[in-house]
Amino acid sequence: MKKFWNRRDADSDPVPGRGSSSSNREDDRPDEHTRLLSNRVDGAPYLSPDHPAVSPYNLWTVRLVRWLTVALTCVTFIWWVLMVVTVFITPPVLHVRGSPFFAFSYTSFALLTLVVSLLFFSVPSRLARILSIVNAAVLLVDTVLILAVPGLRHAEVWVGVASVVWAALMALWFVIADRTVQWGKAEEEERLTGRPESRRTVTEWLEVTLSTILLIALACVVMLMTLTLTLRAVDGGLAPPGERYWVDNDRYQIHVYCSGNRTDAAGAEITTVLLEGGEDPVERGLWQLAENAVKNGSISRFCFADRPGMAWSDTAPSPFSASIASDALSEALSRAGEDGPWVLASAGIGSLYSRIFSSRHGDRVRGILMIDPLHEDLLSRVGNPGRGFFLWIRGVISPCGIDRILGAILRGRRAADRVWGRSSYQSGTTVFAKLQESLVAESLTKRDVASSRAIQDKDTPLVVISSGQRIRKDRDWEDKQRDLTHLTTNLESWDVVDGAPHRVWDTLTGREIIESRLKRLAKTPVLRS
Known part of the structure; x- marks a missing residue:
């Protein structure tokens, strides 16, 4: 606490020559309470340090x-x-x-x-x-x-x-x-x-x-x-396997990667499998599956493009719906010189993007394969307000990167893990991309998917591969998987892989079924009326 000092004005000073005792002289010696400066000329008293005017x-x-x-x-x-x-x-x-x-x-x-x-x-x-x-x-x-x-x-x-x-x-x-x-x-x-x-x-x-x-x-x-x-x-030193192309009036870049020859030995065009990832980047699972399919001779060529905010692609402006994503994909493929013909292979929520792409490029799509796809009627799960708020909070704290820093120090996470691997979901760009999906899931995206279903070419061969685990646990999921088998009138097969999780390719049986269905779609020409 502040202490009040003894206040002495001129009248209280000892008068010279009066004769004072030694005790009085000792009292006049300076101590910690003695004022360092003499009183002012005008004679106004000093204020207490606690006085409101001392400010x-x-x-x-x-x-x-x-x-x-x-x-x-x-x-x-x-x-x-x-x-x-x-x-x-x-x-x-x-x-x-x-x-x-x-x-x-x-x-x-x-x-x-x-x-x-x-x-x-x-x-x-x-x-x-x-x-x-x-x-x-x-x-x-x-x-x-x-x-x-x-x-x-x-x-x-x-x-x-x-x-x-x-x-x-x-x-x-x-x-x-x-x-x-x-x-x-x-x-x-x-x-x-x-x-x-x-x-x-x-x-x-x-x-x-x-x-x-x-x-x-x-x-x-x-x-x-x-x-x-x-x-x-x-x-940033981890180079992408493909190239990045400017889209949307050169506002951001999309990463596109293709592997394999465009024509066979006779000069005929080869059907290209176009991969679309689900909740994770394509590089985490589907890329390896496609590479193995090429090595096994099941398919000859494949391409994939990372959605904005995923892996090596930039984030897109908000709002960002499935229709805008399809436009960005089309522009990136065009700049890369890729025009199909395509077999569309997609997973989870990525199937919605593939369906919109198919409806707009029906003459170049020779087949659709969807792996445990999300139905548009279940977009409420993606657009749940609680999920959106949680994603926003994650985004706000993502610059601190505590989980990424600890993963690098304690778990030996590498750049590949953070860009497209098991830690990619912690990236601020990925969190932002998922938040964008959530914000427009039940409005813009649902409208886009409903429109694409109305104009989808009904003769396109269709394969649906579903997770046995999800179907057993979720009756709504089973009903909507069945509904998606009617997306076209040319259903090749509906496979329910017993014991397979949402990422069906994580099981050996799932990978074998996916590869065999891709082989059939890629080798079979489309017969249109």
Whole structure:
């Protein structure tokens, strides 16, 4: 607690020549309560350090700094709101090709730093300034990292760069504001009380402690984000097996990979199997299945394209429906010089995308194979509000990358695991892609799939392969699988693989059935009326 000093004005000083006892002289010796400065010329008494008039706000410089801090907070809040909106509806100039949650996190850091500054503005702290300097230095490292690594620069574009630079500047502003208040506080205490106050009240100590804890938490977040950026830089060195092509007026890139010859020995065109992944990237399972099918002679050629946000493909602007995804796929294949003919092989939710593609390219589609496909009537499971909120929360914390960092350190996860393998679901781009699916599942996507069913070529050969486990556990799933066998009038087969999970190809029986059905579809010409 602040202590009140003994106040002595000129009238209380001992008068020379009066003769005083030695005890009186000893009382006049300076101690820790003695004022360092003499009383002012006008004779006005000094104030107590606890007096409300003793405030750094008496100085116009301090007041100006506070108002500037308020203005910066308002500007940062507006940018923060734009970053939130961008997740749901992306303005053309604010599209980020990577995860938009990184720019959001940097903006949130800047906003929280300014809020802490305003909440504890009148209680400066040296430790708080040191922490802010550390945060600013780390954020500058992030800026250099983003600008120096081509993959990060391509993904974050100007939005991410501006957000991290702004966060660094706000951390430095915190230091400037706090130092200005400390100077103003010392000036006013010296002017009004006679000496700068070095002690704090209990309330001030509580405020300093709370501000320090908050800044330490922000410092930890920034450090985690830097480690995650480092992992992303490492992952950027993993070259894709195919090529990336610009789509949607060159707003983002789609990764396309093809393997095998386009024509046979006689010069006839070869049917290409076009793979579409489900909840996971194509590279995680279906790619290996297709490679084995080529080696076994079941098929001669295959292609696949990663949906936006998956594996090596950029994220697309929001909203992003199945119809827009089909347009992006068509454009990427066209730029790659791939025009079929196709056998469409898809899994899970990817079957919805393949069905839309089939309805638009019916003359080049020679068969459809769907592996435990999702029915449009069950899109409510994808578009569940609770699931969407959970994905949004995951996206918000994804820049910290705790699970990815621990996976790399403790479990030896490699770049391939994080880009398309078993840890790919932790990526901010993948989380964002799934959030986009969830947001429009019951509206735009359901409408797109219903329209595609109406115009689907009914003569196209169809194969449905279902998970035995899902059918046994879920009666609705079984009913909808049966309904999908009527997608065309040319059903080749409906196979229910006993004991197979949703990823049917994870079982030997499932892989054998898929390969045999692909072989039949790829070798059989379509007879159209």
